[in-house]
Amino acid sequence: MAAKATRGAGPGKASKPRKSDRARAEARLGWWLAGPAFVVMLAVTAYPILQAVYDSLFRYRLTAPDDRAFVGLGNYGVVLGDPVFWQSLGVTTLIMVITVAIELVLGFALALVMHRAVLRLRGLLRTAILVPYGIITVVSAFAWFYAFDISSGYVNSWFDWVPGISEDLNWFAGTGTSLFVIIASEVWKTTPFISLLLLAGLAQVPGDLEEAAQVDGATWWQRMKRVVLPNMKAAIMVAVLFRALDAFRIFDNVFIMTNGANGTTVLSLLAYRTSIGRLEIGLGSAISVLLFICVIIICFIAIKIFKVDLAGARGEK
């Protein structure tokens, strides 16, 4: 952050090798302002990650401290060679892809509604749409669990007219139905977030471009495809990236609803179960490190796919 501020504030290095006093002072100020945040960031993110990397090189169980032994990359070998890990990775990716796809469409529709709403209704609408996002994830997970649970739930009796749903349907006894409820609760909970980000993107689309397209006789769909969507590419990328990372780290819903039963174990639950449940610090750290690497890969893929130049979007070029 500090480095960028310096570059933005001062003239280019190539053209003017020697910075003016003012530029240097600004750069210094930049460091002073951003420095503490930088140190705090290092302390709260880099330190635990490095500690996890270090711990992952040992066979270490919390209740057998004397048996601690250096195993190198042995833990990674065990994790990567285990079908449980790959199955968890598959389930996590499936949940991520489905939720992000649904949320993107739903969120965009909601953003359009909010964007076009009559001024008087706009505040009320935004508040109403944001309510699910304001609810604590564990609380919403319990609400969905109790709604679908076979002994306490009301969903079966309300929707028994739908083919496939009956009083005897135990949603949390099968993989497909469990994943359906988990994904539905995730979509319900976080669509407001994506719609809010997309609303910000919609607000950035220049009105005169839309008007010009309308004058030229473009249909609604053509205006969306050629004017609105290309102009909010950065907002869509941010929304997809944030939600994809969020969905990849899913934990609460699965923990509350199935606790990993019926093949619904996700990566973060596997890491939790190994580190906290089994107290296997080494093995659990290896899973956490692999989870972290997956997150980096997702960031990389998202930025590559969208080819968005965030500096350009900020108007720095």
Added chain:
Amino acid sequence: MRRRSRAIAGVSVLALGAGLAACAPADSTPVLTWYTNPDAGGQATLAQQCTEEAGGAYRIEVSVLPRDASSQREQLARRLAASDSSIDLMSLDPPFIPELANAGFLAPVPDDVAEQVSQDVAEGALQGASWGDELVTVPFWANTQLLWYKKSVAEAAGLDPASTPVTWDQVMDTARDQDKTLGVQGIKAEAYTVWINALVESAGGQIVENPEAPAEDVQLGLETDAGREAARIIGEIGKDRLGGPGLPTQDENASLTQFQGDSGSFMVNWPFVWPAMQASVEDGALDQSFLDDVGWAVYPQVTEGTEAAPPYGGINLGVGAFSEHVDEAYEAAACIVKPENQAAYFVTDGNPPASTVAYDDPKVQETFPMADVIRQSLEQAAPRPQTPYYNEVSQGLQETWHPPASVDPDRTPQESTDFITAVLRGERLL
């Protein structure tokens, strides 16, 4: 101006004084923190009672642990691994005791206390409180599951479980013939391991053959006739939907709800269900006629004529190895587990005493007409494998035996053995 400054200074001094007073201990009485499992408040009452009896020697404060046993173990193990000195007393589930004892997290029980607290205690409870032939915790209350049944359903099938022990096959046939459901715990959680273990033990086997062995040498006894018989019963109940559609997610409370419904017939469950059913009648949720129809007996047999080995549970009291008040903590533990306190706790919270004499208490006999059956069940009960790797064994069983309908006697015991053995050797993830 000056007067105002002085006033501010005065208020500040007072505030500072009050703050310091709040930080400083009111007296020098050692405060013992007792980490309890959630109950109806009985442990807090005992803490208060023993504090009063101590006459200033110590004061017990209660801190409640999470609801399920696995989460209780997680929290205690992590705190103890960090040498938390605030853990003076803790309520421990028996299967997790070897792990904590083996790690050196429990303060040794003084000989005089050991002698005092092992008198007139059920054999199962003493075993559960020990590790390596040594008492490492103080037996507090000992739980066991009974067979609860509707007399009308049993009568229609020509059974009288109260006088003649019934078998699992008889129970299953009755449910099948009368289109009823069985109250068993098929949820992928500790309750399911309890059921599997009880079936294997009742069939004359044991899940872990050498509980005290190191992880890589642990030998499982699932690939035996007992293991296969347990798998047959669970698989049949699952496949024939005898546990109802809720079986794969059914815990003790859900079993009780199912038993209270029209489809209920037999249920295996802990004695807490009795006060719960009585409370439902008092609240008007159930008719008195339902309660009159409820019978109880010792756990069903797997093989006719061979005594069942009902599940054994309960809570023992451990003293933290890093506590600064070990002596006082053991004094407090000895006070808490006095037979009269165990009897009182049974009456208020429905958790049966480990002390055999506590069952003779008239109040116990009056509140729990099945008290003698519970005592008998405790004598027959078999604990879950007492190994430091119990958590792996239990979760490994749940991974391979769930859902109940997928259990196959020809396949599951072998798969389970291979999986758990690999996990214990550090070759597989759980």
